[in-house]
Amino acid sequence: MEQFRNIGVIGRMGSVKVVETLRQLKQYLVANNYQVILEEDTASILPGHGQQVASKRLLGEICDLVIVVGGDGSILGAARELAKSKIPLLGVNRGRLGFLTDISPSDLEERLSKVLKGEYIVEHRFLLDGHVERNGKPLGFGTALNDVVLHPGKSTRMIAFDLFIDGHFVYSQRSDGLIVATPTGSTAYSLSAGGPIMHPKLDAIVLVPMFPHTLSSRPIVVDGRSEIKLVIGETNEAYPQVSFDGQMNIACAPGDIIRISKKPFKIRLIHPTDHNFYATCRDKLGWASNTTAS
Structure with missing residues (x-):
């Protein structure tokens, strides 16, 4: 140690x-x-x-x-x-x-x-990098431990955007936006939007639609090495934002491209030796305690 x-x-x-x-x-x-x-x-x-x-x-x-x-x-x-x-x-x-x-x-x-x-244990958590482009030129950059979120900002209008994963077209969607979360962020905003809880050791990213304009749109879990691209529809009347951990925002416009991928560096979190992810979930989320007889 x-x-x-x-x-x-x-x-x-x-x-x-x-x-x-x-x-x-x-x-x-x-x-x-x-x-x-x-x-x-x-x-x-x-x-x-x-x-x-x-x-x-x-x-x-x-x-x-x-x-x-x-x-x-x-x-x-x-x-x-x-x-x-x-x-x-x-x-x-x-x-x-x-x-x-x-x-x-x-x-x-x-x-x-x-x-x-x-007397401690170490957890390695990965982060996400997000790049916003406009007309082929860099507009802004941010890093997130929890999530990168495309959202309407102060507008009440839906956002139309296309989703690509590893260069493959996935879908076009109209919704209040999309949450792209790490396992660390799966117990934060993503969870509130109906996303799954992911164990911190998973090398995965979850994409959670926010109030999509279709009942068939569901969260998608992809490989942590995936490259995610969002293209904001040219016909959007709203000017959405991209937020990083809810602490930094980049204002976007119709036609902008957002690229999200894993950061090459991880953080190391120190915990006491009695730390347990499931016990933390049980305590923080109000899960029921063991009801079986001892």
């Missing part, structure tokens, strides 16, 4: 509870002789912290581990910035669901102590 000495810390902005946990975390790490490097925005909400400060990108170059305090959205933002550096991420949950941030503030020091001693 890796030895962690230089530990980066990122916290979600705008939450008093996050600040409380950040102070507790910093105090614990400093007391145990770890080098703490605060992400620059995080440092701004911890006046008098006395620690080194760095940008997210620099954290990936100088740290052995980055701890993210917040919700799953905080992990998503950190993952996009740090994927290329291959630095492991550990999440402390101060959000709502917490599929990716599975250490609770109530037992932070106990569980963190075990992780820092080498």
Whole structure:
């Protein structure tokens, strides 16, 4: 197991509870002789912290581990910035669901102590890259850990688009858009739209139509190496958007082309040794507990 000495810390902005946990975390790490490097925005909400400060990108170059305090959205933002550096991420949950941030503030020091001693498991999660083209020229680019979503933005009109997978025409569709999700994102927006839950170890991508104008349109699961192309219909009156993890948007126009494929770099998520995907689903999604007699 890796030895962690230089530990980066990122916290979600705008939450008093996050600040409380950040102070507790910093105090614990400093007391145990770890080098703490605060992400620059995080440092701004911890006046008098006395620690080194760095940008997210620099954290990936100088740290052995980055701890993210917040919700799953905080992990998503950190993952996009740090994927290329291959630095492991550990999440402390101060959000709502917490599929990716599975250490609770109530037992932070106990569980963190075990992780820092080498008692942890590692998950590798892939991301998606999305490129938007207009008239054969690049218009915009984004990366997503959860999903790339074509949606109408503020418009209430349906979007007409063509779907191609690995160069093969699949269908033309009129709908509110399409969710292209990784296994990580299968428990997020994709799940709300009726998509399947996929185990994080799967090398697969799911395409989930949003309110399609046909009852026969269903989610499709494809190989994770697939190249997905969306062509926005020339006759569209709406100007849709492409979002990446719901945190970045690119405005599109009729005729634009969106290309989506797996990113060459994966992120590494650190979990305590008792982490279990199915137990997380049971807890976060309210699945029934075992009813069989012991």
